Amino acid sequence: GSAGANIGKTELACALIRKFSKSKPIIGIKVTTIKAKDGQCPRGGQGCGVCSSLEGNFCITQETDADSGKDTARLLAAGAAKVFWLRVMKTHLKEGLADLLDEIGADAVSLCESNSLRQVVKPGLFLMVRGKDPRMWKSSADAVKKYADKVVVSPQSRKGRLVADALRQDGSSFDFDIGLIKLLGGKWVMQEQATAIIMAGGDSRRMGMDKSVLAINGKPIVEIIAEQIRTSFSQTLISANDAEKFAFLGLQIVPDR
Structure with missing residues (x-):
């Protein structure tokens, strides 16, 4: 998710796809949530016609042109195996998501750009991107930021303009080390920058054996x-x-003395 438009969320998504698509097929997803098909653009102005042209309650489109310059094309160019664009009425988010999951398969590993979708599904990991001004949150982002596992700050000026020259393809231009994100067993997880210690020694008198085994x-x-x-x-x-005794775990062992 993201606090606003043109804030770097697609570039962060692309960085993650570049990192993980080498070892696992990643499905890229972009969701455009439409409140009403009245011709009014939620961003203001005349708009692009995406909202008013929607027929039915939702539409799923697969991106096939990696050179079109659209956000979905950038995800495809970054290495996504497939990319889908879900345009959906806000009142039918669950229905649109169900059809999309049928399309990509239940076991697919996906990376999705959306704020509103977080209101109907709990992903393995939910990141939100904001600019340097912590006060600037659009309504759809403000409604779900409490669910964020991590709020990532992009290299954006306080005037709201993305500093394109500061963006690096490996994601290192953000204030967050994407190396902490892992893909384990087909699930997205984020590691804490901390050390966990397992106290493995000692026999149990009550049990008459070593509890660790x-x-x-x-x-x-x-x-x-x-x-x-x-x-x-x-x-x-x-x-x-x-x-x-514990070498089979493949972890560093510190003597308990």
Whole structure:
């Protein structure tokens, strides 16, 4: 999502697609939410006709021209396997989304540009982009910013003009390290810049065994814990005296002394 137009959200999306499309097909999605087909552009002025030309409650269009200069074309040029544009009446967001998911498949990994869609679906990760002035939020963005996992600041002047020369294709021009975003098991996650320590040593007198090797569904409990938290932290350590015992986890082991 984004706080306003021409603020850098598409460039951030493109940076993520460039980073992850090398290892996994990414579906790019742009959603245009229409309040009313009365010919009035929500951005003001005469408008482009996108809203007034919509027939029915929604329309799904696949982008095929990576050189058209449109936002959807930029997503395709960045490496997206496919890109779709969903134009939808605000009152039919769920219906339009359901048809779109049928189109791309339930197991597809997607990256979507939209504010309003966050009101009807909870994504794996919800980023919002704003300019340097924290007071400038359009209504659709203000309604969902409380759901943002991270608000990213773009290199935009206070007059609202995107500083194009400051944008870098790897996303490093934003105030956020996109290296903290991971794609694990087909799901988007964001790691915290923090270290998690698993206290793995010690026998249980009550249980009569080492708790760390207690098996749950065939896996040692320490392995299950490591799998659950390693996606959320930039570093995970094991605190234990027996380094060889926990070497199978592939994590750094710190002696518990």
